[in-house]
Amino acid sequence: MTNRSLDQAAQAAGIALAFTNALGKKEAIRDETKQALLAVMGNPQTQKPGPLPPAVVLRGNQPRCLLVAGSGHFHWQLESEQGKQFSGEVLAGTELPLPKRLAQGYHRLTLTQGKKRWQTQVIIAPRRCYLPAALENGGKRWGALVQLYTLRSANNWGVGDFGDLQQLLQQVGAQGGDFVGLNPLHALYPASPAFASPYSPASRRWLNVLYIDVAQVDDFQHSKAAQRWWQQAKTRRALEQARASEWVDYPAVTALKITALRHAWAQFSQRSAEDEQQQAFALFVQQGGDSLRYQAAYDGLQGELRHGKADFCGWPDWPEAWQHSQTAEVQAWCAAHEDEIAFWQWLQWLAQRQLAHCWHVSQQSGMSVGLYRDLAVGEAAGSSETWHDPELYRLKASVGAPPDRLGPQGQNWGLPPLDPHVMQARAYQPFIDLLRANMRDCGALRIDHVMSLLRLWWIPAGGGADKGAYVSYPVADLLGILALESQRQRCMVIGEDLGTVPREIVSLLRNSGVFSWKVLWFEQNQDGRYRQPEAYPEQSIASASTHDLPTLYGFWQAGDLQLGDKLGLYPGEAVLASLYAERAKQKQALLDALHLAGVMPARSAKQAEKLAMTPQLNLAMHRYLAQTGSALLGLQVEDWLGMTSPVNVPGTVTQYPNWRRKISVPLEAIFDDATVKRLLKAVSQVRGK
Incomplete structure (x- = not known):
């Protein structure tokens, strides 16, 4: 293939021939990358087109x-x-x-x-996504941002659950808040509980069953066998250890919850076919169809085929005959294990019912947004979705990001990309199903890495992240469907548009009514000064930080830099020294912005190096954020409590216990804290104006 024909084939397949790098310079894609990605796609242009495409999206x-x-x-x-x-x-x-x-x-x-x-x-x-009436005409609301698993409480079993979420919604609503923003609630891997990243799920259509509040399950309470197990000294010791652990002990929590829920399932199975809950469950199974059946089968099979292997054992590690949901061996297993499949389907039903109740609680509390859920950018390579529907994914590639200042070698997220050509051939039904599943029982959906609607950085298997290329997606069609489902589900949309954002996507998102994400640390002008609150656009959500960034206390005390040095993330003392110098400039610029906005006492210190992080400075930062023009403001619970340790350290896998760090204070005590109450009262007063 000549260079010209290679370029033509790549462009026809949606592979960009060049991209603008982190330095703002145009960089050509290697020929070997184009060839590798064309091979990954299987030459999508060879199919003869029909008189009309499989789907046509018309807007406005x-x-x-x-x-x-x-x-x-x-x-x-x-x-x-x-x-x-x-x-x-x-x-x-x-x-x-x-x-x-x-x-x-x-x-x-x-x-x-x-x-x-x-x-x-x-x-x-429609032309635009849904917008709650409360946000029209300049309305402003604030809410809490929380990684649900981090919550401590007197009732949970060592991991935050839907019972905790109900309590948090009530408490936030009582303080004047309008929503609780969550991490992805996607299904993970009960048979491999240590594989805990909510951004590398088994399925984005189904829920993480560890969030079930077992105490709210009727059949657990009514089962004599369950209650005998519950009263055993061994059970009580395991439960107390899981609750007291500084980090979420996923294996211990999973063992406790699955044991309890198997007892409850045995009780539920004794209900008659005419029982109201049995009928509701049967309808749920019918509506879930093959997607639910094979999610449940995957959960059951993974437990059986893991055989005590290491932390994760997905289908690529299984014998070849079991590596697809439709093989004869898998079908025979399913026929012989209908009760096991039904058990895992039942757990999904319980999780969905409890999440729906949380949504109901938010509406009872008068919240206009109530809950916002988070949609991860993809599923893991060894997920139930790639096992059941491998044709939808390009399994010999993964997505990530090209090299930039924070990642000189680029990033590889280990998630196989959805094939845009297959999505189009299926009239976008996979995308529609995904939106409907994640817009249930919430008032807003955050789309992680929203630029994926326009393009994704594909990396051929075996190559480094620097040897990838951008592959385009049908952004106009996807945004149209997003707007339609948003309006139908009455669910507004927030786009996580941090990092390198291509110009062409900015106006498309804005015109479609998708909210932008504005993080305090990044809102600096070219001269280093922080933007004043009034400069934040109304169609956005503002926050101090994210799960990938330091907390307010961590930022001011440079705890993230100290931790990064301890974990060996920086290549040499010179790099670390430059990061400390940059942080000193950021702190001074932020302090200057706080004084300019009038949220700091006039007589307080003007030099950041002389100012320690205190509850007073924390309050000033929150008042600054509350003044922003953004219609929504998300506040992290960690920042109310002065926590410094992060929940996730990007660039680490085993060096740091990511996705396990708990909130330092039990849920029951957070809103009794005078400092927290004063802070939230100030935020509500400012946002109310």
Whole structure:
């Protein structure tokens, strides 16, 4: 293949030939990278296109007509989502006008020519995503940001759960807050509990069953066997150890919860078919379909096939005959283990019911947003989703980020990319299903790395992250579907747009009503000064930090730099010294901004190096954030309590116990703390203005 033909093939497949690097310079993609990615994709352009694409998305005032390709005459028939029928004839090369006043939604268009038949999904979408009435006309709201597993309480079993979330919602609402923002609640790996990153899930459509509050499960309370186990001294000791642990002990928590829930399942299974809960569960299973069945089968099989192996044992480590959900061996196992499958389906039902109750509590508390959920950028390579539907993923590649200042070698997140060509061929149904699953029982959805709607950095297997390339996604279509589902589910959308953001996505997100994310540490002008609160755009959520960044106390005390040095993350003393020097400049710039905004006492220190981190300085930072023009403000519980240790240290795997650090104060005591109450009262007063 000549260089020209290689470039043409790459462009046709959506592979960018160059990109703008972290220094702002254009950098060409290597030929070997283009060849490798074309091989990964399996030459997507070889399939002969039909007269219309599998899906057409029309938004706002776009012309309601479709250009028909091919040759000859076609008969067309349109069935609207509401069941109305329309039909006619159309000549290839001309436009097919759609019926006037075709409602927003999903409509099925069929073209026939002799015995040939083609189907297109016509999607009529709104221009913008949903916005709660409370945020219209300059309304401002604040809420708490929490990694749910970090919560301590007198009732949980060593990991924060949906019972804790209910209590947190009530407490935040009582303090004037409007929402609780969560980490991804996606399904993980009960058979490999130490594999705990919420951003490398088994499935983004199903829930992490460890968040079930066992005490709220009726059949646990009514089971004599469960209660005997519950009263055993051994059980009580294990529970107290899990609660008292400084870090979440996932293996211990999982062993306790799964044992308890198996007892409860035995009790539930004795209910009659006419029982109300049995009927609700049966409907849940029916609606969940194959997706739920094979998520449950995966959970059961992983426990059986792990055989005491190391922390993680996904399907790529299984015998070849078990590496796909549709093999004869897997089907035979499923037929012989229907009760095991039903058990894991039941856990998903319990988790969904408890999350729905949390949403109900938020609405009872008068919250306009209530809950916002977090959608990870992908599933892990050894996930249940890639096991059940490998054709949707390019398993010989992973996504990440090109080299930049923070990651000179680039980043490889170990997540296989969704194939945009397969998504289009399936009329975007995988994307639609994903949105519907994650917009349930919440008022907002945060999309991690929202730039993935436009492009993703694909890295061929075996290569470094610096040997990748950007692959484009059908951003206009995806944003249209996002807006449609957002309006239907009454769920606003927040886009995590931190890092290198391509110019073309900024206006697309803004015009689609997707909220931007503004993190205090990054809101600096080119001269190093921090932007004043009024400069924050209304269509955004502001926060001090994120789960990947230091807390307020950690930032001011440079605890993150000390930890990074301890973990060996910096290549030499010179790099560390430059980071400390940069931090000193940031602290001074931030202190100057606090004084300029009038949130610091006039007589307080003007030199950052002479000012220790205190509750007073913490309050000033929160008042500064409360003044921002952002419609939403997310505050981390860690910052209320003056915590310094992070929940995650990017660039580490085993060096630091990521996703395990608990909140330092039990949930029951947080809102009794006078300093916390004073801080939240100040925030509510400022946001109320």
